[in-house]
Amino acid sequence: MIPKEVYEQAKNSTLSMFQDAGIVLTPLEKENIEVADFGLNDLARIGLQLIVYVNTDRVCAKELALTPHQTCPEHKHPPVKHQPGKEETFRCRWGEVYIYVPGESTPNPQGKPPSEGESYYTVFHEVILKPGEQYTLSPETLHWFQAGPKGAIVSEFSTNSTDENDIFTDPRILRKPEIIN
Amino acid sequence: MIPKEVYEQAKNSTLSMFQDAGIVLTPLEKENIEVADFGLNDLARIGLQLIVYVNTDRVCAKELALTPHQTCPEHKHPPVKHQPGKEETFRCRWGEVYIYVPGESTPNPQGKPPSEGESYYTVFHEVILKPGEQYTLSPETLHWFQAGPKGAIVSEFSTNSTDENDIFTDPRILRKPEIIN
Numbered sequence: 130m131i132p133k134e135v136y137e138q139a140k141n142s143t144l145s146m147f148q149d150a151g152i153v154l155t156p157l158e159k160e161n162i163e164v165a166d167f168g169l170n171d172l173a174r175i176g177l178q179l180i181v182y183v184n185t186d187r188v189c190a191k192e193l194a195l196t197p198h199q200t201c202p203e204h205k206h207p208p209v210k211h212q213p214g215k216e217e218t219f220r221c222r223w224g225e226v227y228i229y230v231p232g233e234s235t236p237n238p239q240g241k242p243p244s245e246g247e248s249y250y251t252v253f254h255e256v257i258l259k260p261g262e263q264y265t266l267s268p269e270t271l272h273w274f275q276a277g278p279k280g281a282i283v284s285e286f287s288t289n290s291t292d293e294n295d296i297f298t299d300p301r302i303l304r305k306p307e308i309i310n
Numbered sequence: 311m312i313p314k315e316v317y318e319q320a321k322n323s324t325l326s327m328f329q330d331a332g333i334v335l336t337p338l339e340k341e342n343i344e345v346a347d348f349g350l351n352d353l354a355r356i357g358l359q360l361i362v363y364v365n366t367d368r369v370c371a372k373e374l375a376l377t378p379h380q381t382c383p384e385h386k387h388p389p390v391k392h393q394p395g396k397e398e399t400f401r402c403r404w405g406e407v408y409i410y411v412p413g414e415s416t417p418n419p420q421g422k423p424p425s426e427g428e429s430y431y432t433v434f435h436e437v438i439l440k441p442g443e444q445y446t447l448s449p450e451t452l453h454w455f456q457a458g459p460k461g462a463i464v465s466e467f468s469t470n471s472t473d474e475n476d477i478f479t480d481p482r483i484l485r486k487p488e489i490i491n
Contacts, residue, residue, distance in 0.1 A: 183444065
């Protein structure tokens with residue numbers, strides 16, 4: 130559970146980031162900003178703020194916001210109900226984001242796993258996205274990502290999203306709608 | 311065929327609109343701005359400017375730009391290769407856009423069909439989108455849309471896009487990659 134004051138602070142800072150980037154939300158969307166700490170209670174280092182624009186059976190679009198150096202932990206999207214796993218395109222809108230996928234480990238990467246829990250990060254091929262740049266992940270590809278020093282705003286275009294089915298490398302994580310304490 | 315000077319002018323004005331709205335494109339994307347006049351040679355009234363961010367077998371995302379009162383003519387997306395027709399969500403980013411779909415005709419609508427070719431517009435239920443507002447179209451739903459007095463920038467989140475299969479009410483229209491003269 131995220132303490133209410135942590136949630137409110139993260140929500141307000143996300144709204145400021147979106148506003149500064151010219152991203153307009155409706156009043157209802159502003160209320161519905163999601164703050165995910167992945168149950169690790171360490172939001173400044175491991176977490177993600179987002180708004181889901183649309184999520185139908187076929188298509189999902191989200192806007193993600195990350196604070197400086199904040200990490201979305203390693204996970205993959207398995208097949209669900211006879212559908213192939215989720216396919217995702219990440220497009221950097223603002224700031225900088227480092228995505229890590231299987232492949233040759235990048236020497237001297239820009240980001241690094243959060244120090245506590247390093248063993249739960251296993252893929253180290255780095256893709257750097259600056260504003261306007263994007264990367265498409267095939268279903269079931271392990272990945273994690275981290276914002277650069279200013280933070281990042283990232284558009285996600287994907288197939289249907291069912292966060293509760295995501296498989297995280299860190300067994301302590303359970304991704305589900307967060308309950309605010 | 312769109313005359314080269316018309317294309318270049320439309321492309322540059324689209325790039326300015328995107329830039330003013332904080333939408334960043336890569337140099338290659340800037341080169342690839344698509345200008346569609348639907349073969350009607352009346353771009354100021356009937357047309358659309360766009361960039362396709364991604365178009366995989368499952369997911370497509372585009373950014374559309376319309377000049378003041380510019381109209382995307384009435385069409386629908388049929389099933390293609392045993393897949394249901396394209397599902398589209400339009401999200402207004404900037405300006406204002408009026409979408410017309412089947413249903414009760416809206417009295418005193420904000421937009422109106424281009425005067426030449428009015429008979430090719432048959433659905434008149436109006437959905438007004440201001441920045442942050444969005445609307446999802448089911449497959450095979452007839453629709454057309456028109457920008458408000460300032461023009462509009464509209465994000466489109468959809469299933470796979472195959473423009474050449476779109477069915478337009480106006481039989482003069484053939485939607486295909488435009489050749490620049």
